[in-house]
Amino acid sequence: MIQIPRFIFFVFACAWASPSAWAQTATSVALPLSSKQQTALGVQVAPLQAANAGAVLVTASVVAPPGKEVAVSAPYPGQVSRWLVGVGDTVKAGTPLVQFTSPMLGDARRQLNEAALDYKNASAAAQRDQAMFDEGIIPAVRLQLSRAKQEAAQAQLHSREAELSAAGVRFDANTSYATGTLKAPIAGVVVDTAGTVGQRVEAGSVLVKVADSSQLQLDMQLSNEKASLMQAGDEISIPARNAKAKLLGVTRSVDAAQSARARASVTQRGSLQAGELVSVTVHPKGKGATAKPDTQWLVPARALTQWRGKPWLFVTTEQGFEAVPVNVLSSSDDTAFVEAALTPQRKVAVSGIAALRGLLQKDE
Known part of the structure; x- marks a missing residue:
């Protein structure tokens, strides 16, 4: 009868075992290391943090x-001529954010001024015709025509004002004719800015984002x-x-x-x-929130390393470190929720992991 070596039998058994069974079968590996050697290898440690089951x-x-973050966009094709805020600045509603230059903005400003002038002239004409009608000089139909022109001019002025108001633009006396200032629609914090001074942008391009972070x-x-x-x-x-x-x-x-x-x-x-x-x-509610400080722990994700197809932690001992196999229950970019038989007094290595893994593999 052929005798199968025990070592080979162990390898085949581990290959068929489940991850949890492998966690129980794999044994820890001692890595003797002095404090001077730890410093030379750049090894740093962090304490274990007990976790709740089911986390x-x-x-x-x-x-x-939703609704508390607002984007301020370019109203016309043009370019940013000056930034007035930066990321992280706290602003109030109406605070100037950026100065924007565009030929179309200059044309919109011209049309606004023309509409204001037309309304002023139409109002003066209506007042004059009202006085002449009161004296019986002109008929009522002429007064009605003057008032209709005044209302039309007023509607045109409101339209031009609404266009620039919707774009969040206001004009300053110390800027060029085609330059306007975009203002903050809400109070909050500037969370993003896009583009640089002089960069040409298309209409609708997001320039600034303001969020109410209350x-x-x-x-x-x-x-x-x-x-x-x-x-x-x-x-x-x-x-x-x-x-x-x-x-x-x-x-x-x-x-x-x-x-x-x-x-x-x-x-x-x-x-x-x-x-x-x-x-x-x-x-999670009802998922077994009972604390298990002896088996479940929160550790930095960077403390884990892969060896022999299994995640391991390097845990401190009196002689140095001990490589301990763990079962990862959940993880994120920064933290891992692991299961292993440890004690709260022990610490895990969070830097120098590559050097410790090299020591772990030297005898392979």
């Missing part, structure tokens, strides 16, 4: 609520698996920003990119800023 890690965009929301793009675990009302924590949020809703269908969407309202702002990307932890 879902997601990367979210911090945005203003209330913030989180916009999340999810895998269908993560979306199925979440529901409206779930609590969300952002430890890195000392902020909290509450889930408003989740789409159950996926888009062409095979991802679902979710939106949350920020209840505790902390240091969140509109426009940034943050890693958040969603705590």
